[in-house]
Amino acid sequence: MPAVSFVLAHIDTGKSHTGTNSVTAEHSRSSPLSAACLNSAYYHPNYPPSSPKANLVLASSDSDSCWFAINCKNLFCRDDAFCSVGLEIVTPDSNLPLIKLGESRKVIKVILACLQPDTLPDIGNIDFRVLVSALEAAADKYCLVHIEKMCLLALGAYYCTHPVEVYTLASHYSCRWLAEVASKYTLKVNITQPEYQDILTSENYDVLVSLHKSRINIAKSIVLSQTIAVESNSYKIEELEELWAEASEQIALRITRPSNNFQQLFAPELELALSRFPKCAKCYAALLAKFC
Template structure:
């Protein structure tokens, strides 16, 4: 199925149109979509048919299709917008060409807002999924490099709430700084779960697995390398050190995730230690403070 389809929103001028125009030949002027737009049933309020110099209508893929009356010079002002799908061959005449796109109203709003030379979209009020769809449409379908970069920058606001998705998209579109930032926030998730494997590519999955394993090993090494200082003369340092050596091994065995709550990890051994050495509370408190 083609990415876009062409219909003609007919304006009766009293002239007869003949010829082999591919736009008029493929679709009927009486299609429900063109009729809805022609009757002003659902034009976007920011892109009405009365828009100055409007010579082209974009229609969304929604069941109740939303129409956007625009000037194609504005549309093509950056990176030959929509050129990859053949839109540049449309030549407006006394009829108003209408192009049905494969994107929703919300996605088209983002794309057109990014094409405005004097303003930026309000990315703070754009749903994450809409932003992702706009990024994919701009980068993969319409080759809009400018919009691709703007959407990637906007994705940066979601690296805490959607780190796996942001990491995957940033990696795919070669935005390495964003991928690096987002990767750190994937540590709290079990990426072996199916819900995350469905998001990650095999390459990205392998990279994150390596990162998570590295974080686990580093956490274990840090715990095992710690020493404890005896701050009470009531105990022999050898006894306390022996207890800590055993405790640190048990704690390291419980580190199975890259993101850990060290207070919970230390709790069993800390309770045992304080039962044997009640006057050494400061020793363990100082040690725990290094991790929390």
């Protein structure tokens, strides 16, 4: 199955790149990096070329490429995790192998933070788009299973705000518990909208449609199965029961979504009850208790 991608357009880092870390020298080998790209490249302050035992430089895909000097042996991954996915050249300033990756500065920073054996990154505060990009890169490109699991865990903070995206990603990466949680929050959105059609696979869409239809049918069944609880000596009990029988059918017809505002759903019947029983407080109270 192909990777599910929600990666958006390039995220501008908004950072000024000046100082001693700027890479300005000419490189010694021909490469796909132009002179302009080399002149605008800069080292990340936490990964300078002077990093202890640095043996590799990773370059981001940003227009002003950010470089990360790392020691692969000190990272919690295979030594060749990045070497098979990019075009390798030699850096002009440190004579280290350089790999041009397809990820932005922010995404590479997240991946490297997760690979540090002695730190625990604050993945709960990572931007949703960056987190998704890190998940896809770790799982589909670099085969970094533990980062994949960390990113899926962090996605748990977004099932309320991005339920369809989280559900699709969790399903794709076989994270059942997260898919189940996110699926419940999809009940609040219209999954037939084009923006969600572009995200959901046909299989995931069918599952959610089945869930939404089931919730609609259950809501209708609950409304239709209710009875009015009134005392035997209540005023106009037969009319009250007749009104509720008619009202419940009308309410059930208006339930067309899996998530409803019940005050709005029952409002027409409450207005009708006021006109039918203007002087019967008990009758209206019985209906009010049922509707609200």
